[in-house]
Amino acid sequence: MHIIGKNSQGTGVEPLFYVVRAGKETYLQKINWYPGHMAKARRELIESLKMIDVAVEIADARAPVASRNPDLSELLASKNRVILLNKADLASPEATAEWIRCYQRDGIAAAAIVSTRSGRNEAVKLISDAARESVERMKAKGVKKTVRALVVGIPNVGKSTFINAIAGEARAKTGDKPGVTKGKQWVRITPYLELLDTPGLLWPKLEDQTYAKHLAYLGSINDDILEIEELAWELIRDLLRICPEAVFERYRKVTTDTPEEELLEAAAFSRGFLLKGGVPDTERTARVLLDEFRAGKIARVTLEQPCTESSTAQEASV
Ligand SMILES: Nc1nc2c(ncn2[C@@H]2O[C@H](COP(=O)(O)OP(=O)(O)OP(=O)(O)O)[C@@H](O)[C@H]2O)c(=O)[nH]1
Numbered sequence: 001m002h003i004i005g006k007n008s009q010g011t012g013v014e015p016l017f018y019v020v021r022a023g024k025e026t027y028l029q030k031i032n033w034y035p036g037h038m039a040k041a042r043r044e045l046i047e048s049l050k051m052i053d054v055a056v057e058i059a060d061a062r063a064p065v066a067s068r069n070p071d072l073s074e075l076l077a078s079k080n081r082v083i084l085l086n087k088a089d090l091a092s093p094e095a096t097a098e099w100i101r102c103y104q105r106d107g108i109a110a111a112a113i114v115s116t117r118s119g120r121n122e123a124v125k126l127i128s129d130a131a132r133e134s135v136e137r138m139k140a141k142g143v144k145k146t147v148r149a150l151v152v153g154i155p156n157v158g159k160s161t162f163i164n165a166i167a168g169e170a171r172a173k174t175g176d177k178p179g180v181t182k183g184k185q186w187v188r189i190t191p192y193l194e195l196l197d198t199p200g201l202l203w204p205k206l207e208d209q210t211y212a213k214h215l216a217y218l219g220s221i222n223d224d225i226l227e228i229e230e231l232a233w234e235l236i237r238d239l240l241r242i243c244p245e246a247v248f249e250r251y252r253k254v255t256t257d258t259p260e261e262e263l264l265e266a267a268a269f270s271r272g273f274l275l276k277g278g279v280p281d282t283e284r285t286a287r288v289l290l291d292e293f294r295a296g297k298i299a300r301v302t303l304e305q306p307c308t309e310s311s312t313a314q315e316a317s318v
């Protein structure tokens, strides 16, 4: 496959397949993001494993399959684990409840959470339950053990925000882009509970490009390496399948009659995002559309359906 474009950071952009959109030939890119700091973070994570009692995996409730790193599933296989579907405020409540039922049916400790709402949640109980065995063992020896829990997940799912919510104050740095946490950081919650914040981790090759696209929609892939207009165009097509009324409501000039290839232009006219000569500003529209989706302003959307999909992207791609 030959490379036809370079993005602003000089990273090669690999076309996945070509499409015609608004009369122009363009392409959908093959999405992959595994910068050097992730390989380093992965090595550090392996070193930390011997110290920890419980692994808390944070995933995004809007994409419970795509946002679970199969590499972590392997690394943490021998650990007591808890899965938390964060950002439940942005996902379909019915789908989230169903996903939690699926995990529980499979014997996996799981809960849905909203980390931006402060206060301790069900998660602390799940962590204590998962650590109970080692706590009891130490208790028998007369030692009151400090539970050490590793908080892991892909970038931007809210790991640091979750830790701050449990701590009741801003102890770890957070931000609305991927790659905010650069190194590991222990945060003491009580004398008997410590959480380890870690940098978001992806895996070297995103095999399934549908799931890779979901990660890009969520903001777990660095926007600088993405073809934003093509991505936003795919997002609006996906949203028209999942929640058409919400799209029509927010972008009034998008209707059932809009040709698929003109969707981004129609969205631009809806907002009056025009360049000189009345040309629709599709780049600005693409950024706004992604921002609005990420902030939950279009609708509460779950991109992946409960129980019908394998639990990680890797399993799904084999
Ligand atoms: N709506 C909503 N936003 C959330 C929630 N949890 C976190 N966020 C937002 O998501 C963004 C990412 O949060 P972080 O805590 O920095 O994510 P992280 O997983 O630590 O990210 P990295 O350190 O980059 O891997 C921030 O803008 C948070 O405010 C949530 O439950 N609901």
Ligand SMILES: [Mg+2]
Pocket: 159, 160, 161, 173, 174, 180, 181, 198, 199, 200
């Ligand atoms: Mg972080």
